[in-house]
Amino acid sequence: MHVNGKVALVTGAAQGIGRAFVQMLLEKGAKVVLVDLNREFEPQRTIFIQCDVADQEQFEGTFKKAVEHFGKLDILVNNAGVNNEKNWESTIQINLTSVIRGTYIGLEYMKKGNGGDGGVIINISSLAGENILCLNICSFLTLIKKSQSTLNFLVNILSFKAKSNTA
Numbered sequence: 001m002h003v004n005g006k007v008a009l010v011t012g013a014a015q016g017i018g019r020a021f022v023q024m025l026l027e028k029g030a031k032v033v034l035v036d037l038n039r040e041f042e043p044q045r046t047i048f049i050q051c052d053v054a055d056q057e058q059f060e061g062t063f064k065k066a067v068e069h070f071g072k073l074d075i076l077v078n079n080a081g082v083n084n085e086k087n088w089e090s091t092i093q094i095n096l097t098s099v100i101r102g103t104y105i106g107l108e109y110m111k112k113g114n115g116g117d118g119g120v121i122i123n124i125s126s127l128a129g130e131n132i133l134c135l136n137i138c139s140f141l142t143l144i145k146k147s148q149s150t151l152n153f154l155v156n157i158l159s160f161k162a163k164s165n166t167a
């Protein structure tokens with residue numbers, strides 16, 4: 001996909017890997033919707049939407065606002081994540097449930113027949129959960145990938161690549 005002129009939504013965009021995604025997308029000419037709990041990044045061609053991705057209503061609202069603002073959505077980076085073993089329920093909510101939910105919402109907004117033109121969904125994962133959570137999410141995303149393959153979609157998960165590298 002050529003990134004120039006595309007509209008991307010990046011969760012966890014305020015710092016770390018998400019921030020690097022934003023910088024790369026801007027350098028390549030994209031417009032970017034930054035979704036995070038914290039507001040730290042305000043370059044041109046962006047809007048910032050404060051959102052807890054674990055809050056379904058808020059998260060759905062960010063997609064609506066993004067498309068209202070930029071007119072479309074082409075790229076989704078589900079990157080927001082935490083590493084908090086003590087609050088494991090919240091961690092699962094953010095790192096797993098919200099990624100699956102975000103993927104479904106992204107598909108709705110990007111699919112042909114619903115105003116979209118296909119697109120790319122990038123889900124960031126961790127090798128640390130490879131044997132448990134990542135296997136579940138890989139199976140889930142494989143199903144989505146197959147079911148949406150005729151709709152000009154690319155759904156990716158980094159642990160696919162990581163897994164094949166370590167196999």
Ligand SMILES: NC(=O)c1ccc[n+]([C@@H]2O[C@H](COP(=O)([O-])OP(=O)(O)OC[C@H]3O[C@@H](n4cnc5c(N)ncnc54)[C@H](O)[C@@H]3O)[C@@H](O)[C@H]2O)c1
Nearest residue numbers: 012014015016017036037051052053054079080081125126
């Ligand atoms: N950095 C690593 O070595 C590493 C390794 C494995 C996996 N990962 C994964 O990569 C992703 C990014 O990691 P990072 O190191 O850049 O993290 P980071 O902690 O530097 O940044 C995460 C961002 O997500 C945001 N965030 C957290 N919870 C949120 C929520 N509920 N709603 C909205 N925003 C929220 C934070 O405010 C922060 O800006 C995460 O999903 C993480 O699990 C990172």
